Amino acid sequence: MNLIIINKNNNKKETANIRKLNLNDFEMVQKLQDISLENLKRKDFCVELTKDELKAILTEGRGFTYGVFVDNNLISFYSVLFPNEEEYLGKDMGLTKDNMNISANLEITHTLSNYQGNKFQKVLCELCLEEIKKNYSHIRYIMATIAPQNYSSMASTLCYGVYAFVLKNKYNDLKRYILLRDLESNFNLDENTLKVVLGDDLVLQKELFSKNYVIHKIFIENNETKFKMSKLKS
Numbered sequence: 001m002n003l004i005i006i007n008k009n010n011n012k013k014e015t016a017n018i019r020k021l022n023l024n025d026f027e028m029v030q031k032l033q034d035i036s037l038e039n040l041k042r043k044d045f046c047v048e049l050t051k052d053e054l055k056a057i058l059t060e061g062r063g064f065t066y067g068v069f070v071d072n073n074l075i076s077f078y079s080v081l082f083p084n085e086e087e088y089l090g091k092d093m094g095l096t097k098d099n100m101n102i103s104a105n106l107e108i109t110h111t112l113s114n115y116q117g118n119k120f121q122k123v124l125c126e127l128c129l130e131e132i133k134k135n136y137s138h139i140r141y142i143m144a145t146i147a148p149q150n151y152s153s154m155a156s157t158l159c160y161g162v163y164a165f166v167l168k169n170k171y172n173d174l175k176r177y178i179l180l181r182d183l184e185s186n187f188n189l190d191e192n193t194l195k196v197v198l199g200d201d202l203v204l205q206k207e208l209f210s211k212n213y214v215i216h217k218i219f220i221e222n223n224e225t226k227f228k229m230s231k232l233k234s
């Protein structure tokens with residue numbers, strides 16, 4: 001798959017191509033993670049994956065990863081992980097352990113800073129969801145964690161019907177939304193319960209989560225990032 005993209009360093013158009021990665025790509029993936037983490041303004045947005053964790057997402061059966069290349073250089077990747085007990089996010093949302101084997105985590109994504117703004121997270125998330133539906137049809141639940149105020153990540157995930165259900169402390173006390181999509185039955189929002197909440201008002205969001213509201217939409221209004229939160233129809 002080829003894409004025309006913009007390199008922010010020189011504002012020029014470039015051609016990128018997307019392919020599935022494997023263990024031979026491990027070093028490129030690790031290098032991209034290192035550069036991306038070093039450039040992060042908010043270090044709490046992203047937890048570093050260990051070598052073993054990076055190998056897992058490149059190993060058939062444990063997960064899979066799509067990468068974007070310009071001139072054979074990896075500039076972005078997006079990974080899905082089939083979780084073990086420790087990695088399973090269902091337990092944070094009250095799903096039983098029985099559902100672990102039918103769950104997949106949208107695990108990690110990095111894009112080099114000069115290529116951000118090309119919507120790679122969105123494009124690669126869609127590819128990964130298609131791959132799950134096609135080749136892993138036993139998977140029912142899609143889950144993810146996202147740091148508060150990582151708005152581009154929220155935008156690129158909420159748009160696929162993966163909604164935030166709870167805000168918890170994870171990964172050694174970092175705040176994370178836990179997101180879920182049920183591929184078997186789309187969530188129906190109760191329009192009558194709609195509330196608009198500031199993106200950084202975590203206190204109000206927590207209160208609404210406790211009343212069974214979910215975050216399902218992000219938007220900018222008057223230069224402020226806001227979320228739409230609603231209850232689900234039962």
Ligand SMILES: CC(C)(COP(=O)(O)OP(=O)(O)OC[C@H]1O[C@@H](n2cnc3c(N)ncnc32)[C@H](O)[C@@H]1OP(=O)(O)O)[C@@H](O)C(=O)NCCC(=O)NCCS
Pocket residue numbers: 036040045046047107108109110111112115116117118119120121122150151152153155156218219220225226
């Ligand atoms: C997260 C990351 C991959 C996203 O990069 P990207 O795909 O280039 O994202 P974009 O800049 O194109 O933004 C995606 C969307 O977020 C939207 N967005 C960005 N900031 C927003 C805000 N404050 N409010 C609402 N929407 C916002 C953009 O408008 C865009 O939506 P659109 O496609 O409808 O226009 C990249 O920023 C990155 O590598 N970050 C560091 C690592 C990281 O945080 N990874 C995620 C956790 S593992």
